Amino acid sequence: MEKLFMTGNEAIAEAAIRSGCLYYFGYPITPQNEIPEYMSTRLPELGGAFLQAESEIAAIYMVYGAAGAGMRVMSSSSSPGISLKQEGLSYIAAAELPCVIVNMMRGGPGLGGIQPSQSDYFQATKGGGHGDYHLFVLAPSTVQEAVSLTGDAFDIADKYRTPVMILGDGIIGQMMEPVEFEQRPRSKEYDKSWALSGAKGRPRNVIKTLYLDPQKLEQHNLKLQDKYQKMKEDVRIEHYLCDDAEIVIAAYGTVARIAKTAVQILRDKGIKVGLLRPITLYPFPYDHFQEIAERIRKVLVVEMSLGQMVEDVKLAVNGKAEVAFYGRTGGIVPSYEEIAAELEKQLF
Amino acid sequence: MKQQQLECAANTAVDSRTLYTNLTMAGFGGQGLMFIGKLLAFSAMKAGLQVSWIPSYGPEMRGGTANCTVVIANEPIASPVIRSPETLIIMNNPSLEAFEPRLKSGGTLFVNSNLVTCPATRKDIEVVAVPADEVAQSAGGRKAANMVMLGAYLAKVAILDKSQIEYGFLEFFGSKAAQTLDLNMKAFSLGAAFSQADCKTKKES
Amino acid sequence: METIDKTDKMDRVFQRPEALTKATTHYCPGCGHGVAHRLIAEVLDELGIREQTVGVAPVGCSVLMYNYMNIDMLEAAHGRAPAVATGFKRARPDLTVFCYQGDGDLAAIGMGETIAAAARGEKICVIFVNNATYGMTGGQMAPTTLVGQKTSTSAQGRMSERCGFPIKVAEMLSVLDGPQYIARVSVSSAKYIARAKQAIKKAFEVQQLDLGYSLVEVLSPCPTDWHMTPQQAVNWLEENMLPYYPLGEFKVQGV
Incomplete structure (x- = not known):
């Protein structure tokens, strides 16, 4: 298999195309511009559509429209732009439309900065917009993993009829690494009889999110909740040197990679430390x-x-082990020396 | 020549058993530091090595410096983020100020001495001062100063040879780059030769 | 005794269009939405495109439009119908796509999407119902509320020095290059309704011919929120809205 040398952003775009995504709607924002740039060239060649929308808000509703036609569709942005998309994501989740959204996080709040950050975790995992809903959230830590998770994202979106977010940061997006595009097994045929195609020879389909009768809305929300429970079968995590560990670092995405080097350094010193890296x-x-x-x-x-x-880790650990926290913010990326030093402090 | 390079390289951080090295390149935007970073990483990938390349991040990118960091290894790379690189290639004064304090102890600092006028202050590092603009001029154009620096670096840290860089240059940057191939490879060779001479002088003294 | 079905002997001159469901209307007496829905349904039937058409419903009084239209429909968030329609049309250029939007939806919260879709020449039809008020939320001031018109958020009447001036959507969009057909019609009385249908039909024909964006602004009475009887509302519309919002075609290309 030929190795290509690509940025994470380009690799995600190519992986999306190879997963059958022919429609992309977005709005420029650093540090993810390589995704729309790549799509703008490739999609028209493939008979799909790329459109630079007038706003992040319009872009997410274009995604809603194309998803309503039953197509594999994607948008991408970075933190402030993802905030603008929250209303649309709530509608898409409510209407049970499959789509993939990439967030290459940058420092916030407000306009913040353009440097890498992980401060949209709450927004991504806890709903983000209004109402009782969740996105399925995947966090790649290498460019190669971003490729495979992008393919998985489209399958998960179709499987659960739900929006899936790929949560990266400026480093994952702009870093270049070798990638291989393995031949993915063809996605199974997902039922798309709910899609709109003109009511030809069948009763009309309606895609909507309005349930004025509270009992019906409760039923609808319970149905969504059911789906979120079922998603647990697709939970993923990487364990690294955890078997004999007395203390573990928990981190995701870019930080998990940096922490992995910290673990290697600490192991060389004889410290029994491991790494837990949530992928979902x-x-x-x-x-x-x-x-x-x-x-x-x-x-x-x-x-x-x-x-x-850290709040989810505390919930999970539930008092059975101590939970400590180390964070950098505003676009500062912690070094492995820093993480290793913090862990050594935590030993006592 | 290959033999000489390897001998010289024996002093560097590259361990032949488990190959691992990293470096940061910094200078003004337009000096082609991103270019040589990508070229180095791509060529190393083509040589079967693991690589990562990341562009400017963090507070260092302020004040007129563009920088990138490359990691090359023969095992999967954990952290692509390197706070204290083993090698620096520095092409302007602000970058020297920003990065010299972070160079790993015992590391090598390559400076373009035509542009970096401030002296390096640390005593626990090796400094290789390359008049890269002059050398590039003699190769046919000052624009190729970045390739002089890359040649100088690879003469010291012999992970790739000239033919691998030439292959990478053509493969990754395509037909446009081919037009400037001769100039760039000449600059690369002159940079390597300068570095070897420097290495020899230091050994003898 | 033999019964004779008299309908067999007569020509059917009026029936429910196939593009309408049998749902009973929830619109107030004298409201123009029902008429506008019916005109769209008749046009879809006449053009034979009921089964190739997807409608995008707005937020506002006509949020439940999908209960009445016997076609595939997609509900949009407030103001976002043109973006939703754009996404759908780009994915299925073979289908006919229309948006149905009120004045708050189209000209306030959704003005950005409206202008952008029109400027792109997006191949969609927009039916824009202008009743100069926010009907669903209880008669608040709209971007098309006339100067001096009383609403629940402009109790003394809209004051231009505080609230500016009503937006003439048809005129404004007609200066763009993207739109191919722009008209303003009224459903206040029979003579206007016939012309309204012609305009709506042209708007759909523009899309059938793949020409580009079309918009029909429909002036429509809202007796409930204007606090009038249906007849008073018709009179008020014709006396006050028609002078400010003149009827006619503002841009006609290719049809």
Whole structure:
């Protein structure tokens, strides 16, 4: 298999195309512009459509429209732009439309900065917009993993009829690494009889989110909730040197990679430390943390935020092990020396 | 020549058993530091190595510096983010100020001495001062100063040879780059030769 | 005794269009939405495109439009219908797509999407119902509320020095290059309704011919929120709205 040298952003765009995504709607924002740029060239060649929308808001509703036609469709943005998309994501989740949204996080709040960050964890995993809903959230930590998770994202979106978010950061988006595009097994044929195609020879289809009768809305929300429970079968996590660990670092995405080097350095010093890297942030791998909490002393959660995923870790660990936190914010990326030093402090 | 390079390289951080090295390149935008970073990483990938390349991040990118960091290894790369690189290639004063304090102890600092006028202050590092603009001029154009620096670096840290860089240059940057191939490879060779001479002088002294 | 079905002997001159469901209307007496729905349904039947058409419903009084239209329909968030229609049309250029939007939806919260879709020449039809008020939420001031018109958020009448002036959507969009057909019609009385239907039909024909964007602004009475009887509302519309919002075709290309 030929290795290509690509940025994470380009690799995600190519992976989306190879997963059958022929429609992309977006709005420029750093640090994810390579995705729309790539799509703008490739999609028209393939007979699909690329459109640079007038706003992030319009872009997410274009996604809603194309998803309503039963097509594989994607948008991407970065933190402030993703905030603008929240209303649309709530509608898409409510209307049970499959689509994939990429968030290459940058520092916030407000306009913030353009440097990498992980401070949209709450927004991504807890709903983000209004109402009782969740996105399925995947967090790649290498460019190669971004490729495989993009393919999975489209399948998960179709499987559950739900919006899926790929949550990266400026480093994952702009870093270049070797990638291979393996031949994915063809996605199974998902039922799309709900899609709109003109009511030809069948009763009309309506895609809507309005349920004025509270009993019907409750039923609808319970149905969504059911789906979120079922998603647990697709939970993913990487365990690294956890078997004999007395203390583990919990981190996702870019930070998990940096933490991996910290673990290697600490292991060389004889410290029994491991790494837990959630790959699905929603559904969160609560069970894995619960299980490991029985046999370790402490979890050090490291994030490029001032403490978001740490809340889920605390919920999972539920007092069975100590939970400590180390975070950098505003676009500062922690170094592995910094993480290793923090862990050594936490040993006592 | 290959033999000489390897001998010289024995002093560097590259361990032949588990190959792992990293470096940061910094200078003004337009000096082609991103270019040589990508070229190095791509060529190393083509040589079967693991690589990562990340562009400017963090507060260092302020104040007129563009930088990128490359990691090359023969095992999967954990952190692509390197706070204290083993090698620096520096092409302007602000970048020297920003990055010299972070160079790993015992590391090598390559500076374009035509542009970096401030002296390096640390004593625990090796400094290789390359008049890259002059050398590039003698190769046919100052624009190729970045390739002089890359040649100088690879002469010290012999992970790739000239033919691998030439292959990478053509493969990754395509037909446009081919027009400037001769100039760039000449600059690369002159940079390598300068570095070897420097290495020899230091050994003898 | 033999019964004779008299209908067999007569020509059927009026019936429910196939593009309408049998749902009973929830619109107030004298409201123009029902008429506008019916005109769209008749046009879809006449053009034979009921089964190739997808409608985008707005937020406002006509949010439940999908209960009445016997076609595939997609509900949009407030103001976002043109973006939803754009996404759908780009994915299925073979189908006919229309948006149905009120004045708050189209000219206030959704003005950005409206202008952008029109400027792109997006191949969609927009039926824009202008009743100079926010009907669904209880008669608040709309971007098309006339100066001096009383609403629940302009109790003394709209004051231009505080609230500016009503937006003439048809005129404004007709200066763009993207739109191919722009007209303003009224459903206040029979003579206007016939012309309204012609305009709506042209708007759909523009899309059938793949020409580009079309918009028909429909002036429509809202007796409930204007606090009038249906007849008073018709009179008020014709006396006050028609002078400010003149009827006619503002842009006609290719049809």
